[in-house]
Amino acid sequence: MSAVNKYRLKQSTATRLGYQKAYGEPISRRTMIKRTLFAALWVTVGRLACVLHPTAVPMAHSSPLSTPKAKSVIQLWLWGGPSHLDTFDPKPEAGHDYCGPFTHPIETNVPGIRICELLVELAKQADKYSIIRSMTHGINAHETATYLMLTGRPPGGRVVYPCVGAVVSLFKGYDAGYQGLLPPYIVITEPLGRFSESGFLGPRYKPFATGGDPSKTPFTVEGVVLPNVPEQRQISRRQLLSKLDTLSAALGNNDLLADYRSAEKEAYDMILGTGAKAFDLSEEPPALRDRYGRTTFGQACLVARRLVERGVSYVTINYKGWDTHKNHFQAMRKLLPEMDKGMATLLQDLADRGLIETTIVWWGGEFGRTPRILWEAPWNGGRNHYGKVFSVVVAGGGFKGGRVVGASDSRGEEVKERPVYPIDLIATIYELLGIDGNAPLPNPYGLDLRVLPKPEENVKSAGKLVELL
C-alpha cells in the first residue's frame, strides 16, 4: 500500500469511529452564525452587555418610514476640506483676495445655480444634486471636525460615537439580515482614522478598507485580490491546503472545526467567486472608464457604483489631497477636473441604471477653507481650515435635486441664512434610509444612547433638511 493510501485509510478510520457526530452545543451556536463574511467580532460582548446592564435595550430596527427611499450611500469624502468658494459657492464679486483666479463661475443646467468654472461636467448634472451652502460647525481642526461631521456629536465627550457608515452598517448590515458576500460598509481605499470609525459599536462595524488603487490593473483589494497569485495558483494552493490539513483530518467530520471550514468556504467564494468580481473593473466598457477618468478617484467612483449595485449599504471614497494650505490654486487645477469627471459621471451612471433613486451621494469634507486667500509666503496663495461656513452637496436616494439650501454672506465667511449643522444632514440621511433616530445604539457601558442626540444633549441643530425631501 502506498503511503498516500495509508493516509487516506486513516482518515476514513477516524470517520468510522464516529467523530462526525455533533459535539454538543455548536449546533445551536451555529444557527446564530449568519453568512457573515465580515461580521462576528463582538457578538459575545454585545450580548453580554445586555445581560450585564438591565437598562441596555436590545437592538431595535424600528423604522419611521414605511418604505425607505434610499438603500445605499456613496460618500465622497474630501479629506482635508475642500474650499467652498472654489467649488459650489463661488463669489466672483468678492474680488481677487477671495476668488483668486476663478472669476467666471459657470451656469449649470438649473437656471440660477452657478458653480466653479472648472466643474464643467457637474454643471450638466445640477438637476440631480442640491447644494447646501450654509453648513456650519465652527471647528477648524481636522480630527475633531471629522468626528463632528461624521457622528453629528460634538467632540470631546467621554463616549466615542460611531460614524454614519457604522450606524448604517448596524441597521442595514448583517444584524438587519444583510446576506451579501461583500461587506456592508466599504471604504475605498483607506479608512478615515481614529475618531471617525465605529466608536463604541466596536470593530464589527468598522468599514472594510480595500487598500490598493482602483486605477491600477488589477485593483489589489486587500484579502480579495492577491497580486502574483492568479486563479490557477489559488486553486492549486487550496487543494494543497486540504491535503495537508492533518488536524482537520484527524478530528474527522464533526462540528469541532465547523466554523473553520465554513469560514474557508466563504473566503474562497470571495476570492474565486462573485466577491472579487465586484472589484474587477475590466468588466466595464473602456469608454465608460474613460468618462469616469482613469484616476484613483474616478475609478473609485466606478467601483462604488458596482458595489451599491450589489447591495452594499455604505461606500466611502476617502479622497485625499484637499488640505491645501499652500499653492492652493495649482492643486485645484489638478483636483477639480478629476473630481468633476468622477462625480459627474457617477451621477449620470447611477441615473442611467435607475440607481439614483435609491442611492444617496454625499459630497463634502470636514470643513471649508478660509475665504480670504493668503497670498503671502509661505502660503503663496493658500487657504486654511474654515468651519464657520462651507458647502456640502447631496444627491439621490430621495434628496431633491436642483436646489440650493441656505446661503453664505457675500464673501463666504458667515452663514447668511438657514444654518445647517452636521446633525441636520445626518438626521435627513437616516430618515431617507429608514433608520429610526430614536433607536438605541448598543454599547458596552449600559448607557441609553440613541441614533440621534436626545434634546438634553444640547447638540446644535436647525432641523432636518425638509426642503430637500
Add this chain to the structure above:
Amino acid sequence: MAAHIMDIPGALAQNSNCIPSQLPSQTFDVVSVFEIPQSPKPNTQIDKLVFTQLGELGITPANLCSDAVFIRRVYIDLTGKLPSAADVQAFLEDKNPAKRSVLIEKLLATDEFAEFQAMKWSDLLRIKAEYPVNLWPNAAQAYYKWVLNSIKQNKPYDKFVRELLTSSGSNFRVPPVNFYRAVQNRTPRGLAAAVALTFMGTRLDKWPEEKISAMAVFFSQVAYKSTGEWKEEIVYWNKPVTNQILNCTLPDGSTVIIPPDRDPREVFADWLISPTNQWFARNIVNRIWAWLIGRGIVHEPDDIRPDNPPVNPPLLAYLEHELVQSNYDLKHIYRLILNSHVYHLSCIPHDLSPAARENFASYPIRRLDAEVLIDAINQITGTSEKYISPIPEPFTESPENFRAVALPDASITSSFLELFGRPPRDTGLESERNNRITPAQRLHLINSTHINKKIETSYIIRQLSQPNVPLPQAIKILYLNILSRYPTEPELNIAITHLSHLPDKRQGLTDICWALINSAEFLYRH
C-alpha cells in the same frame, strides 16, 4: 523575543548535506501525529478527581497527546509563543521520562511566561490609555509594568490584590492605584462591581440590591484629584471629617464596624484575602484552570454564583486548598495543573457529548489568541509589525520585533489584532476576547498581501530555496518551524508532489509554508 526563525536543526546554513542523517523518517498515521496510544492514568490528585468523575459518567477520556503536541501546547499556553525548531528537535530526542515536567519548570521561569500572564491580567484590569477607560498612556504603561514585575517576582497573589485594592497616590508613581481609575463608572457601585468581577469572579448585577449597596459602602470614600501635571491624577482615601463610624456588611453577610480613622478599602481587602474567604481563592484557581484547560470548573470563569455550580466541586476545593497552603503562589497552581494527565490529554475526543467536554475529557481546540497568532507568523517568517500609540502623551512606537503579547496598552492596536478579536479591555470580562474564527479572518490569512508578503519575503523561504537544500529537508524544516513537528511520510510526499509540478522551487516552498500557516493545526491550540 527576536523573531529569528532559522533555528534550523544542525548546520543547514553551512552544509545541508549533513541534515538527512539527523532527521528521523518514520511513517506516521494521521491520528498518531497528535496522540500516543496510551490512556491517561490517575497520577495526581487532579487526575483522580477528574477521571473518577468521568468514570462515574461513563465517559472515556482521550488518549495522551504526543510529545510534539505537548511542547507546542505548553509553549503556547504558558508563553504565547511557538517553540523554536531546535527546541522541538531537542525535546523530541530527549529520553528523560520526566522531560515534560522539566519543560514546564523551564517555561514557568521565563520572562515570556510573565509577559503572557501580564497580558491576561491587563485584559482583566482593563489597561488601556483611553475610551471608555481613560488611564492615559503614561499611567497605562506604569500600571502594566507594575503588573508585569509583580508576575516576574511571583508576588504572592494575596499581596498583589491587596496592593491593588488599598493603594493611594499618583497614577504615575503608585501604579496599582490605577485599579480604581480603570473603570467606566467611578461611583462606589461601579468600583464594587469591578472588584467583584476581577477578584471574586462574580457579576455584581446578579446580586440582590441590598448586597450591592452594602458592598459599595466600602468604596464610598475613594476619591480622585488632578494635579498640575498633565493627565496625572491622585487616587486617595477621602477621610471623613466627622467622627462617624461606618456600619458595613460584607458580602458573606457578616458585619463590621469601621472607625473613622480606618480606610474601608483596607477592611474589605483584608476580608477578601483572608484564607477562609471562599470567593478569593476560588476565583483565581478557576480562572487559571480555564486558561489552561479551555473551560472553567465554573463556566464562565467570571460568573460564579450559587445557581452556576462547579462541574466538579472536589476539584475546585482541592485547588483552592492548594493555593492557600502554598501562600498564594500561583505558579504552584500552574504546576499542579500542567503536570496532571488532564492537561496532557489529546485534542481528539473519544466522546463527543457535551458532558465529556464539560468534564475535561479531552484538550479542547481553540483558535490562537490574536496576539499569539501574529507573533507566531512573525516568528516563522522573521518579520515584524510596527505598533504605535497615537494618543498623547507620550506617543510611542514599538521597537523592531516587538511581541504583540507584550503590548502594554489596549489603545495600541492594529487592524490585524482587531480582526482577530483581541479584547478592547472595556469591561474586564473574559468573554471580551473573541477567538471564534470568521470568514474575514480566513480571507486575511489566505489572501492578504499582509500575510503573503511576510511569507514570500521570509528568510526561511529564501534559505530553503537555495539549490543545495534537498527538498525533503526543506519541507521538514518548514514543518518543524511552523507546526513544531516532523512531517509524516504521506505529508512529505504530498509536498514533494506539489513541488514537482512547479518550475520554481521557491514558489513551491512558499505555497507549502502558506498551506501550513492556513491549516487548522497551526491556527488552533491543540
